[in-house]
Amino acid sequence: MHPPHSRKEAILQTATMFFSEKGYQDTSMSEIAKITGVADGTIFYHFKTKSELFLAVLKNFKEGIIRELEAFQNMAVFNTGLDMVEGTVSFYFSLADRMEDRFLLLHRHYPYKLAMKNPDCREHLEEIYTCFIDLFERAILKGQKDGSIREVHSKKQALLLFTLVDGLVRLGTYNLYKAGPLYSDLIDSCRCMLTNKQQETKPTFINPQNKRAHSL
Amino acid sequence: MHPPHSRKEAILQTATMFFSEKGYQDTSMSEIAKITGVADGTIFYHFKTKSELFLAVLKNFKEGIIRELEAFQNMAVFNTGLDMVEGTVSFYFSLADRMEDRFLLLHRHYPYKLAMKNPDCREHLEEIYTCFIDLFERAILKGQKDGSIREVHSKKQALLLFTLVDGLVRLGTYNLYKAGPLYSDLIDSCRCMLTNKQQETKPTFINPQNKRAHSL
DNA sequence: AATAAAACTGACTGTGTAGTCAGTCAGTCA
DNA sequence: TGACTGACTGACTACACAGTCAGTTTTATT
Known part of the structure; x- marks a missing residue:
């Protein structure tokens, strides 16, 4: 093969x-x-055909993503669900940074247009999204078990979280605003969304992206 | 003229x-x-040329948006900054719903690509984004004055907020997930991001979008 | 070495498209 | 009336591109 x-x-x-x-x-x-x-x-x-080639590219990308996700899950261990959320956010950023070129695939309109006609394409996209969103949801569920995350609809909150993080990555590729400096504020916001109690900002992990673009 | x-x-x-x-x-x-x-x-x-026509379309769109924003600002009055944030979120959703077709312009990749070569295009896009983000920022600043919003970096938080809301709108147009049912969770999350104290979910305003797509 | 199957080639076809241009036409003004 | 102008026309050019196919080369098999 x-x-x-x-x-x-x-x-x-x-x-x-x-x-x-x-x-x-x-x-x-x-x-x-x-x-x-x-x-x-x-x-x-x-x-x-050309679009069959595109589908192959997308499939290949999907498989790469899934491999990365499995590696992350096997490697990373977290004390609390909240930690896991932060770790997942950080992971998504670093992945988007490392596979910057390929992530652009997802941030174009063509795949979604194709997905409307082509079920295979739709399935690939759904699988990719589902992978990420499930990861966030698992973190939330873990956090709700150990008490680090408040009672929220785990699926919906996971989708919101993903939307926020992915939106920030996209913003970076659009090159209108710098997404990097927002990282610690993002983490802070995530924590606020998910917890009851007030918390102080902890030191953050990584700080990717460094395109020329608007500063804040 | x-x-x-x-x-x-x-x-x-x-x-x-x-x-x-x-x-x-x-x-x-x-x-x-x-x-x-x-x-x-x-x-x-x-x-x-074709791209000059495109620029004209984008400019026209920008002017329409600005008109809408001014109308909103002149019309809507809010008790607190937090209310204004919620009102702005709601406004953005309804605008995206009402101008669904034209918002697609912003959710394609072409304008951003063109913006890299063409300063006019870049300026139009920046103006559009700035309008929205400023609106959010003004709400946050108001909230910080009246005490309804905690101490956050207003510009950064405004950008995060916008990213989240716009990401949700985009998700709806991608047709992979339904964004509508997330509306009340979104408002809830925004409130959590911006306040110190714990709050109960209030009844929400509108609930746009109703595309066929994945349910949660 | 003979044969067959698979991999590969590049000239060719048909179609679609941005942009051009020589010229038409209706209106205006002197 | 006749010269002039700006809006408009549609046939035409030059090219780019996806996809085809008849034929060649490479590889595997016996």
Whole structure:
């Protein structure tokens, strides 16, 4: 299933890069072929159409994400659910930073448009989102068991949390505002959303992103 | 300056509709011409290039938004800053609902890409964002004066708030999750982010959006 | 070595599109 | 009436692109 350096794999890599950085429409198949170093026809031998290639890219991305998430879950241990929420936020930021290019895929409109017609596409997107949101929800549920998080609708709150964090990542890629300096305020806000008692701001973990953009 | 029903105006309307609903790339100039009921050349008589037409659409949208914001500010009166935050959130939702099609413009990637090369485009986008964020900030500052909102960095918190609310709107247009049912949880979370004391959930205002999508 | 299957090629096709331009037409003013 | 102007037209150009296919090369099998 994984012949180490097949042409097919190489095409997939190039396509991922192009679809992420330039978007679906602005990427031509010939371009992908040229950069990969194969003939135009070769792409169509491996992937019937352009949108099938896109689906393959998305699937590949999804699998990568899932692998990362599993690694995170196996590695990270948290005392409280609240800690786990913070850890998850931090993890999402670092992932978005590390896979910055590929995250752009999710922050374009094309996949969601395709998802309306193509059930496979929709399924990939849903799986990706579900993974992240479930992770947040698990943290919330844990926190509700150990008392570090107040009574909230775990699923809904998880979705809100995810929306907030992802929105901030997106803001960074839009290049209008710097998202980095908001990190500690974000963590603080998350804590407030989830707890009853008043808390002092703790020192924060990481502080990713450093694009040129508006300062606050 | 405003000859009531000029062709130019008509083209602008059609273009707004198409760029919003189908995106920049997927809209052809001939299409706009055909639907508007003018010859292909007419568009290029009024707008030199496709991207100049897009800029005009964006500018028009910006002006519409600003008008709406001013109307809101002149009309709405709030007892406390916290109320004003809630009112602003509610306003943003209803605006996004009422101008659903045009908001899609902001939720595509193209404008932000164009903004990297084109300063005019960037300025329009910045102005739009600034308007909204300033509105949130004004609410926060008011709340800090009257004691309904705790000590937070007003600009940063305003940005976080906006990100959260806009992210939720976007989620609705993506059609993967229903954003509507989250409205009361959103308001609750906002209140928690901004206040010190514990509060009971109050009855909420409106509850927009009703797309077919995942339930929670 | 012979054969077959799989991988690969690149010229070619058909279509769609942004932008051009020579020219039409209705209105205005002298 | 006739010269002039600005709005408008639609055929046309030049090109880019997804996808095809007949044919070539590589690899695996016997």
